[in-house]
Amino acid sequence: MRVAFLGTPAAAVPVLRALAGARDVAAVFCNPDRPQGRGRHLEAPPVKHAALELGLPVHQPLSWKDPATREAWEALGVDLAVVVAYGHILPRWMLDGCRLGAWNL
Known part of the structure; x- marks a missing residue:
């Protein structure tokens, strides 16, 4: 799976x-790096740091409407999406493409 x-x-x-x-x-999948602090330097989200530590591939799409994001998602052949405080409304095509659905925890 x-x-x-x-x-x-x-x-x-x-x-x-x-x-x-x-x-x-x-x-x-996590949000893109954002400017943080007084210096407004780019800071990666905590999930990105953890994923890189675990050796997992990371995607940071700006929009789920971008055709490149859809291509990347479909190429993965995902059976199940596990969502935890992602902060984006996920498109129907993405949800329908998961054989076991999406679990929002």
Whole structure:
């Protein structure tokens, strides 16, 4: 079973770690890096840091309406999407493409 994880904040990291230890995580999707702090330097979301530590591929789409994002998603052959505090409305084509659906935790 191929699983995709979608999340961004630190609260989603424990779920990602548990999932990565138990399943084939095809990819991790999180929000793009954003300017943070006084210097407004780019900071990666906590989920991205965790995914890279776990050696998982990371995608940071700006929009699910972008055809390249759809192509990347469909190429993964995801059976199940696990969503934890992702912050985007997911398109119907993405939800319908998951054989086992999407679990919003």
